Amino acid sequence: MSKGQNSGGLMSSAGLVRYFDAEDRNAIRVDPKTIVATGALFGIGILVLNALAF
Amino acid sequence: MGWKDAAEPVLARMPAVARPEGHVPFRRKLGWTGGILVLYFFLTNVTLFGLDAATANDLFGQFRSILAGQQGSVLQLGIGPIVTASIVLQLLGGADLLGLDTDNNPRDQVLYQGLQKLLVGVMIVLTGAPMVFAGNFLPADQAVAASLGIGTLGVKGLIFAQIAVGGVLILFMDEIVSKWGVGSGVGLFIIAGVSQQLVGGLFSWQGLGGTSGFFPTWIGIVTGAVELPASPTDLLSTIFLGQGQLLALITTVLIFGIVVYAESVRVEIPLSHARVKGARGRFPVKLIYASVLPMILVRALQANIQFLGRILNNSWAAMPAWLGQYTSGQVTGGLFYYLAPIQSRSDWMWFLGLTSADPLDIAIRVLIDLVFMIVGGAVFAIFWVETTGMGPESTARQIQNSGMQIPGFRRNPQVIEKVMERYIPQVTVIGGALVGLLAVMANMLGTIGAVSGTGLLLTVSITYKLYEEIAEEQLMEMHPMMRNMFGSE
Numbered sequence: 299m300s301k302g303q304n305s306g307g308l309m310s311s312a313g314l315v316r317y318f319d320a321e322d323r324n325a326i327r328v329d330p331k332t333i334v335a336t337g338a339l340f341g342i343g344i345l346v347l348n349a350l351a352f
Numbered sequence: 353m354g355w356k357d358a359a360e361p362v363l364a365r366m367p368a369v370a371r372p373e374g375h376v377p378f379r380r381k382l383g384w385t386g387g388i389l390v391l392y393f394f395l396t397n398v399t400l401f402g403l404d405a406a407t408a409n410d411l412f413g414q415f416r417s418i419l420a421g422q423q424g425s426v427l428q429l430g431i432g433p434i435v436t437a438s439i440v441l442q443l444l445g446g447a448d449l450l451g452l453d454t455d456n457n458p459r460d461q462v463l464y465q466g467l468q469k470l471l472v473g474v475m476i477v478l479t480g481a482p483m484v485f486a487g488n489f490l491p492a493d494q495a496v497a498a499s500l501g502i503g504t505l506g507v508k509g510l511i512f513a514q515i516a517v518g519g520v521l522i523l524f525m526d527e528i529v530s531k532w533g534v535g536s537g538v539g540l541f542i543i544a545g546v547s548q549q550l551v552g553g554l555f556s557w558q559g560l561g562g563t564s565g566f567f568p569t570w571i572g573i574v575t576g577a578v579e580l581p582a583s584p585t586d587l588l589s590t591i592f593l594g595q596g597q598l599l600a601l602i603t604t605v606l607i608f609g610i611v612v613y614a615e616s617v618r619v620e621i622p623l624s625h626a627r628v629k630g631a632r633g634r635f636p637v638k639l640i641y642a643s644v645l646p647m648i649l650v651r652a653l654q655a656n657i658q659f660l661g662r663i664l665n666n667s668w669a670a671m672p673a674w675l676g677q678y679t680s681g682q683v684t685g686g687l688f689y690y691l692a693p694i695q696s697r698s699d700w701m702w703f704l705g706l707t708s709a710d711p712l713d714i715a716i717r718v719l720i721d722l723v724f725m726i727v728g729g730a731v732f733a734i735f736w737v738e739t740t741g742m743g744p745e746s747t748a749r750q751i752q753n754s755g756m757q758i759p760g761f762r763r764n765p766q767v768i769e770k771v772m773e774r775y776i777p778q779v780t781v782i783g784g785a786l787v788g789l790l791a792v793m794a795n796m797l798g799t800i801g802a803v804s805g806t807g808l809l810l811t812v813s814i815t816y817k818l819y820e821e822i823a824e825e826q827l828m829e830m831h832p833m834m835r836n837m838f839g840s841e
Contacts, residue, residue: 313526313529313530313535313536313537313538313539313645314431314434314435314438314526314536314538314645314648315434315438315468315472315523315526315527315530315536315538316454316464316465316468316740317368317465317527317530317531318454318458318461318462318464318465319371319458319461320458320459320461320462320465321368321371321462322364322365322462324364324365325364325365325366325367325368325462326365326366326367326368327367327368327369327370328367328368328369328370328524329369329370330369330370330384330528330531330532333369333521333524333525333528334387334388334391334528336521337391337395337521337525338391338394340395340426340517340521341391341394341395341398341426344398344399344400344401344426344514345398347401348399348401351401351402351495351496351499
């Protein structure tokens with residue numbers, strides 16, 4: 299801190315999609331693990347389908 | 353404010369990734385980022401079920417390195433829908449047509465987030481459907497159609513469903529990285545694709561099936577395994593432009609150098625803490641203030657124009673010649689030809705016989721590309737700064753809220769805003785235009801691994817940002833107090 303290194307802290311280096319802290323009470327919240335698991339299962343499922351078809 | 357009330361029930365209920373409760377340790381953040389990266393690479397290797405891969409061709413073409421994803425995989429769409437939705441939002445937000453105050457109003461923030469998701473969903477359908485159903489970009493496998501008994505249309509429906517799920521997955525993976533990891537998913541996926549190509553272009557050897565990379569070729573040249581032409585002109589052209597790829601290496605290194613240098617060029621506004629004496633800081637207004645992300649938007653706009661051309665060409669037999677002429681899938685004339693950006697040396701180096709196009713046509717095309725990128729770069733940079741809360745007003749308020757002030761000025765947001773207004777708008781326009789110019793030049797000169805120059809430009813810049821962010825994370829990890837001071841989390 300003595301070096302005054304606070305560059306970037308104030309600046310938003312947001313990606314293309316922006317997410318805010320605010321969330322609606324009714325919003326459907328998904329656990330990140332669920333998404334990773336879904337993605338992995340989806341990929342494996344299609345691999346299996348591909349293997350079965352040929 | 354009619355549309356807000358009408359849309360709120362839908363937009364507020366869009367599924368979202370849960371936020372972490374409290375602080376996520378840096379190691380866990382890296383873990384999430386790495387995990388998502390692994391999942392991304394895995395999914396780019398999953399071939400679409402029911403796709404006749406042999407006859408498929410990539411609608412994204414040379415825009416692939418910017419739009420990430422992988423042709424023929426479940427991540428066929430890459431970040432395309434996200435980018436296109438973002439263009440729409442930037443244009444609407446930049447022109448202030450939405451009437452959403454995302455800086456202060458939590459309800460508007462919720463609506464904005466929902467609108468983002470909804471638009472990405474719409475874009476998944478709008479990009480995916482023509483890809484599958486119009487033209488012949490993702491043809492259905494006849495054998496699968498016959499064995500399932502659902503016909504070609506049924507298989508096409510299955511393919512569409514898969515790429516749509518892939519598109520949604522990319523969106524949520526981006527959200528996980530943004531909320532639980534380091535940087536953003538979009539940036540991560542671009543880096544992943546370009547780096548993969550770059551490493552391939554440097555190291556791959558012919559035994560792997562593709563063309564020989566830079567290092568194996570040079571080992572071949574040095575050991576005499578690669579035959580070089582005898583005449584001096586041919587020799588030079590082979591070494592620089594042909595197999596030797598020296599020009600590509602020079603451009604690649606040059607882009608690295610220029611981007612890293614440009615990232616470090618900045619105007620620093622000194623800050624001091626209002627109460628804690630001796631706590632000083634600087635607010636950097638970087639030359640590339642708006643980052644290079646607006647560049648993705650401009651390139652994606654060009655990409656979408658080209659998609660339209662290719663889809664029209666594929667499904668409209670009587671397309672007039674002034675609109676576009678295509679030979680074997682490549683645009684060679686008409687309006688769409690002039691609007692197509694220069695992607696590599698082979699698009700313009702007529703003097704080396706790399707293209708048969710008329711030099712005058714090439715000059716017009718380069719000129720249009722330059723104008724598009726420079727003006728577009730500047731315009732999108734301005735919109736970007738406005739919509740992401742980096743404008744003079746928002747930064748002034750952020751500085752005020754963090755308890756800092758500009759030494760020698762009254763501690764007042766309006767005063768800080770006045771000072772910011774001297775720098776931010778000018779720097780934004782100059783930076784945006786400069787990045788546009790760089791992107792065009794980088795594309796014209798070509799790079800190692802046939803990564804498009806813009807792709808490399810984005811990658812270097814995003815990686816640099818990521819490095820900065822990691823450094824900042826570590827600083828906060830070491831000094832937990834900094835977290836409170838700068839208000840993140």
